Amino acid sequence: MVYDSGYRQLFRLLGYPGCEKEAEEVVSILASENERAMQLLDVSCGPGVVTKSIISSKMFAKVYALDFYESMCERAKETFERECTGNNNSYEVVRGDVSDLPFANETFEKVSSTAGMHCWPNPVKGMKEIKRVLKPSARSDEDDWGVLFSTVVLPRKGNETRETYKWETNKPFLDREAVLDIVRESGFDEYEVVREDKAYILVKARYF
Numbered sequence: 001m002v003y004d005s006g007y008r009q010l011f012r013l014l015g016y017p018g019c020e021k022e023a024e025e026v027v028s029i030l031a032s033e034n035e036r037a038m039q040l041l042d043v044s045c046g047p048g049v050v051t052k053s054i055i056s057s058k059m060f061a062k063v064y065a066l067d068f069y070e071s072m073c074e075r076a077k078e079t080f081e082r083e084c085t086g087n088n089n090s091y092e093v094v095r096g097d098v099s100d101l102p103f104a105n106e107t108f109e110k111v112s113s114t115a116g117m118h119c120w121p122n123p124v125k126g127m128k129e130i131k132r133v134l135k136p137s138a139r140s141d142e143d144d145w146g147v148l149f150s151t152v153v154l155p156r157k158g159n160e161t162r163e164t165y166k167w168e169t170n171k172p173f174l175d176r177e178a179v180l181d182i183v184r185e186s187g188f189d190e191y192e193v194v195r196e197d198k199a200y201i202l203v204k205a206r207y208f
């Protein structure tokens, strides 16, 4: 519990809105009142501090929570068993690598990921995998976004430029363009920055 609140306090200082609000945003952008039969994959769920509120919203037919580390999956299971106790809470915790997701093509209607991408070994490979397991959006529905993710960018670039900055796993990205390059390179047709604050960036994306 100390660890859960510890890293999340740091995220608050970096401009993140906080677990509850981040879950609310996932629900408001990805869920649809008319289509509760949708399945959501939450990539890099960590100890489940955001995912638990997505599950408790009951706005998705089933939430799959995935993380690379067995220890995180165990923490997420404990969180959900403790806090997602109401009726009709449907979830599954899956250990897996975003670079090689253990799901068939076009399994999910929606995919979310909070504060995950900067921790991935290869963000383009990760986003391509997310696109592979995601169903295409309906062109006719302007509110039908397939993916919503947040990650960390440098709050102040200082003297860093595209030429000098070398991104590595677990480092903030240089800026919003560096994040959007990843989305473009992964083959998504449309994307939009939903919110930015200091080191926080929230992006929605879709393909047809």
Ligand SMILES: C[S@@+](CC[C@H](N)C(=O)[O-])C[C@H]1O[C@@H](n2cnc3c(N)ncnc32)[C@H](O)[C@@H]1O
Pocket: 043, 044, 045, 046, 047, 048, 049, 050, 066, 067, 068, 069, 072, 096, 097, 098, 099, 113, 114, 115, 116, 119, 120, 121
């Ligand atoms: C900063 S935590 C975010 C946790 C949670 N989503 C949140 O918002 O608090 C980043 C997570 O990414 C996970 N991660 C790192 N590499 C990964 C990979 N290759 N595939 C999936 N998840 C990975 C880590 O285990 C960690 O739980």
